[in-house]
Amino acid sequence: MESKIPYKIYLTENEIPTQWYNVRADMKNKPAPLISPADGHALSIEEMNPIFCEELNKQELDDTTAWFDIPEPVQQFYRMYRPSPLVRAYFLEKALDTPAKIYYKFEGNNTSGSHKLNSSIAQAYYAKAQGLKGVTTETGAGQWGTALSMACAYFGLDCRVFMVKVSYEQKPFRREVMRTYGAHVIPSPSMTTEIGKKILADHPNTTGSLGCAISEAVEAAVTNPDYRYVLGSVLNQVLLHQSIIGLEAQKAMQKYDIRPDIIIGCAGGGSNLGGFAAPFIGEILRGEANYRIIGVEPASCPSFTRGKFAYDFCDTGMICPLAKMYTLGSQFIPSANHAGGLRYHGMSPILAQLYHDGYFEACAVEQSSVFEAATQFARTEGILPAPESSHAIRVAIDEALKCKETGEAKTIAFNLTGTGYFDLVAYQQFNDKTMVDVIPSDEAIADSLQHLPKIGNN
Amino acid sequence: MESKIPYKIYLTENEIPTQWYNVRADMKNKPAPLISPADGHALSIEEMNPIFCEELNKQELDDTTAWFDIPEPVQQFYRMYRPSPLVRAYFLEKALDTPAKIYYKFEGNNTSGSHKLNSSIAQAYYAKAQGLKGVTTETGAGQWGTALSMACAYFGLDCRVFMVKVSYEQKPFRREVMRTYGAHVIPSPSMTTEIGKKILADHPNTTGSLGCAISEAVEAAVTNPDYRYVLGSVLNQVLLHQSIIGLEAQKAMQKYDIRPDIIIGCAGGGSNLGGFAAPFIGEILRGEANYRIIGVEPASCPSFTRGKFAYDFCDTGMICPLAKMYTLGSQFIPSANHAGGLRYHGMSPILAQLYHDGYFEACAVEQSSVFEAATQFARTEGILPAPESSHAIRVAIDEALKCKETGEAKTIAFNLTGTGYFDLVAYQQFNDKTMVDVIPSDEAIADSLQHLPKIGNN
Numbered sequence: 001m002e003s004k005i006p007y008k009i010y011l012t013e014n015e016i017p018t019q020w021y022n023v024r025a026d027m028k029n030k031p032a033p034l035i036s037p038a039d040g041h042a043l044s045i046e047e048m049n050p051i052f053c054e055e056l057n058k059q060e061l062d063d064t065t066a067w068f069d070i071p072e073p074v075q076q077f078y079r080m081y082r083p084s085p086l087v088r089a090y091f092l093e094k095a096l097d098t099p100a101k102i103y104y105k106f107e108g109n110n111t112s113g114s115h116k117l118n119s120s121i122a123q124a125y126y127a128k129a130q131g132l133k134g135v136t137t138e139t140g141a142g143q144w145g146t147a148l149s150m151a152c153a154y155f156g157l158d159c160r161v162f163m164v165k166v167s168y169e170q171k172p173f174r175r176e177v178m179r180t181y182g183a184h185v186i187p188s189p190s191m192t193t194e195i196g197k198k199i200l201a202d203h204p205n206t207t208g209s210l211g212c213a214i215s216e217a218v219e220a221a222v223t224n225p226d227y228r229y230v231l232g233s234v235l236n237q238v239l240l241h242q243s244i245i246g247l248e249a250q251k252a253m254q255k256y257d258i259r260p261d262i263i264i265g266c267a268g269g270g271s272n273l274g275g276f277a278a279p280f281i282g283e284i285l286r287g288e289a290n291y292r293i294i295g296v297e298p299a300s301c302p303s304f305t306r307g308k309f310a311y312d313f314c315d316t317g318m319i320c321p322l323a324k325m326y327t328l329g330s331q332f333i334p335s336a337n338h339a340g341g342l343r344y345h346g347m348s349p350i351l352a353q354l355y356h357d358g359y360f361e362a363c364a365v366e367q368s369s370v371f372e373a374a375t376q377f378a379r380t381e382g383i384l385p386a387p388e389s390s391h392a393i394r395v396a397i398d399e400a401l402k403c404k405e406t407g408e409a410k411t412i413a414f415n416l417t418g419t420g421y422f423d424l425v426a427y428q429q430f431n432d433k434t435m436v437d438v439i440p441s442d443e444a445i446a447d448s449l450q451h452l453p454k455i456g457n458n
Numbered sequence: 459m460e461s462k463i464p465y466k467i468y469l470t471e472n473e474i475p476t477q478w479y480n481v482r483a484d485m486k487n488k489p490a491p492l493i494s495p496a497d498g499h500a501l502s503i504e505e506m507n508p509i510f511c512e513e514l515n516k517q518e519l520d521d522t523t524a525w526f527d528i529p530e531p532v533q534q535f536y537r538m539y540r541p542s543p544l545v546r547a548y549f550l551e552k553a554l555d556t557p558a559k560i561y562y563k564f565e566g567n568n569t570s571g572s573h574k575l576n577s578s579i580a581q582a583y584y585a586k587a588q589g590l591k592g593v594t595t596e597t598g599a600g601q602w603g604t605a606l607s608m609a610c611a612y613f614g615l616d617c618r619v620f621m622v623k624v625s626y627e628q629k630p631f632r633r634e635v636m637r638t639y640g641a642h643v644i645p646s647p648s649m650t651t652e653i654g655k656k657i658l659a660d661h662p663n664t665t666g667s668l669g670c671a672i673s674e675a676v677e678a679a680v681t682n683p684d685y686r687y688v689l690g691s692v693l694n695q696v697l698l699h700q701s702i703i704g705l706e707a708q709k710a711m712q713k714y715d716i717r718p719d720i721i722i723g724c725a726g727g728g729s730n731l732g733g734f735a736a737p738f739i740g741e742i743l744r745g746e747a748n749y750r751i752i753g754v755e756p757a758s759c760p761s762f763t764r765g766k767f768a769y770d771f772c773d774t775g776m777i778c779p780l781a782k783m784y785t786l787g788s789q790f791i792p793s794a795n796h797a798g799g800l801r802y803h804g805m806s807p808i809l810a811q812l813y814h815d816g817y818f819e820a821c822a823v824e825q826s827s828v829f830e831a832a833t834q835f836a837r838t839e840g841i842l843p844a845p846e847s848s849h850a851i852r853v854a855i856d857e858a859l860k861c862k863e864t865g866e867a868k869t870i871a872f873n874l875t876g877t878g879y880f881d882l883v884a885y886q887q888f889n890d891k892t893m894v895d896v897i898p899s900d901e902a903i904a905d906s907l908q909h910l911p912k913i914g915n916n
Contacts, residue, residue, distance in 0.1 A: 008537075427637075
């Protein structure tokens with residue numbers, strides 16, 4: 001285990017990047033724009049401004065500026081929990097008895113428990129700078145809502161989180177973290193919006209859905225000029241902010257002359273994979289280097305590997321603009337037995353275009369093998385990983401075991417997006433051996449894809 | 459907020475201390491020994507060896523050796539999650555508008571969520587080195603059990619945790635963390651021990667108690683020659699291992715020429731206060747420096763401030779040896795309304811002697827004010843603190859506010875022992891404004907102290 005490379009590589013605070021990287025600037029085929037579900041025209045910034053913050057809309061639409069300055073107050077907040085370490089997984093390597101060198105960027109060492117804070121603090125900053133009173137969002141399990149609550153507490157913004165009612169009631173812990181940070185957490189559907197009232201009138205006993213929560217959050221934003229709606233994944237702006245992960249990793253690697261052969265990230269809406277891989281993909285796009293990049297998704301929600309590259313609604317409620325992405329259809333809902341997060345039906349338009357153009361590969365893994373990897377990782381590296389992150393761990397371990405067979409000493413780097421402290425019901429299922437793998441049938445996916453909009457897909 | 463002192467001071471891995479510091483070596487009045495409850499004789503190592511690991515017993519009894527080498531495998535494990543950062547609380551200072559400089563040593567950035575791992579890995583190492591198959595222990599909420607599970611997973615030891623039945627059932631999350639690390643978690647009382655069987659026969663519907671869990675864990679150890687019993691606080695050996703906290707803090711301070719005026723730790727059984735403060739108290743004992751050191755305890759379990767310095771049972775079951783400590787009586791149980799941890803009736807004999815000799819002061823704080831401080835800390839510094847740690851935060855904030863009044867720029871350092879991710883029921887009580895402060899009456903404490911043993915106290 002002796003080596004001159006430390007267990008954890010920390011940049012100094014002065015080395016934290018001061019700019020975000022916009023991979024779109026280096027893409028020949030730009031990601032397709034958001035379009036109107038009514039007539040298919042590309043949305044203008046004027047049309048987006050009532051929903052999202054102005055400066056964020058500029059970032060959303062800008063596919064030519066490669067570098068964006070990180071505002072000083074955001075840089076300052078980053079110093080609260082960043083730089084995050086790039087960890088050499090010496091203990092895991094030893095347990096696997098592999099010649100591979102494994103590194104992970106650990107984004108979970110903050111109270112939100114994940115990388116989501118990297119974007120929420122940026123979005124809260126721009127909302128504050130615009131003079132808004134608050135922001136609205138939806139949350140399922142509560143990871144994004146927690147990150148947004150922390151950011152809003154810092155800038156003194158009101159944070160209104162519409163939380164799917166069944167999660168609000170059955171998963172009270174993240175709810176309480178959000179409340180501790182001063183957020184208003186509203187079980188959805190609620191009587192605070194027209195759409196919520198309507199749904200409750202029609203279905204008084206509903207336990208809510210993410211689609212409904214999105215609809216309420218958007219309504220709450222557009223009907224109040226002092227509020228805007230914010231989102232934690234999928235959007236171009238989110239991938240821009242998350243590039244801090246990859247930029248820091250790159251810098252840490254340069255310090256010790258580490259050259260990764262394989263770069264791995266889990267893929268739900270794309271925020272962590274896009275953020276971690278972006279600077280490396282940029283090198284590929286500019287012809288400066290080559291890496292094997294792997295996006296790992298759950299077999300129960302396989303948008304890259306079994307979805308269609310097409311325009312689709314971003315929300316199950318079919319009220320938001322259309323985005324061109326790999327999608328399973330906006331009505332696709334992963335099996336209730338799916339415990340491992342990453343349940344979004346679509347995928348970031350940036351990543352979708354890059355995948356379509358062959359810049360990285362994707363694979364789907366089953367959840368019992370994901371939790372097996374998670375447990376092995378926890379026992380060797382001492383960190384209880386989030387189920388989402390454990391998708392990347394699974395493939396990192398598999399690649400390291402291949403190296404053991406071939407004798408190759410490849411360098412593998414993956415993004416450990418977060419911790420699993422709020423996912424222990426899923427761990428219990430695994431510990432109790434009651435976890436089942438559910439893979440959607442071809443028919444189910446084909447059926448769901450029948451509902452793709454005509455607009456944009458002719 | 460500009461300063462040359464970074465937000466987080468990290469030592470390099472090579473700077474992690476390689477020896478633990480034994481404060482007893484510098485004490486003129488040594489802590490009183492553990493004695494037999496039968497006849498009051500000081501326990502010999504031969505008498506202790508059937509219960510605890512041999513090498514740990516040597517550490518327990520040695521009050522003259524100042525420095526103990528940290529075994530190489532323990533040093534290696536420390537590099538998994540150490541060094542822990544010494545954080546300058548710039549954000550909190552700004553929010554308080556105080557001239558004080560506030561630092562905290564953050565011990566919560568590991569999956570056990572607290573400093574407990576510092577001792578559990580040492581104890582597991584010595585158990586393994588002795589050729590044992592496993593260790594037994596008890597746990598209430600599960601913090602110590604989690605830390606021990608992680609350590610045992612690393613060394614391939616069997617870990618048997620007797621968990622108070624009501625916690626096992628109502629607080630399943632830490633239980634699942636322990637199981638994920640491969641521990642056997644047994645709801646106590648259980649049918650696996652004679653004492654458990656007897657209690658179940660007498661009280662079939664009991665929900666268990668910590669006293670009963672201790673009795674079962676001790677029985678499970680002494681009846682199996684391949685097992686020993688281990689403990690996460692109170693003992694001298696635990697304070698020895700925890701000195702790593704204070705030693706690292708001291709080194710980080712020396713790097714930036716920081717001289718603390720006030721050093722604060724919360725006090726339950728004494729493991730974190732003893733570990734954090736030990737090297738600083740050592741300086742005082744050797745006449746090299748002076749610091750104001752404050753132990754903070756809950757008003758609902760005030761052993762320092764309202765207890766008696768006397769020999770008492772370490773366990774409510776009255777089967778363990780007697781220790782001389784500040785105690786509220788072994789039958790003292792904090793109110794069920796007490797949410798903030800630190801519920802042990804006694805206090806480390808080392809700290810008890812030092813406190814008795816005037817080397818530090820103690821104060822007691824009420825839990826609603828503790829959670830108020832916790833919330834302010836979370837919102838400004840971004841870390842959701844454990845209720846235990848928040849006792850120290852409360853007093854750190856109070857001292858900083860006094861500085862604001864007087865204009866003094868004192869340097870305050872406290873130990874942030876852990877995170878509150880598994881304490882959200884208590885946070886919810888605070889958020890819902892249903893938290894109440896309960897302070898034991900003088901009568902209740904006097905009544906409990908009536909049960910002090912005669913042995914050792916004549």
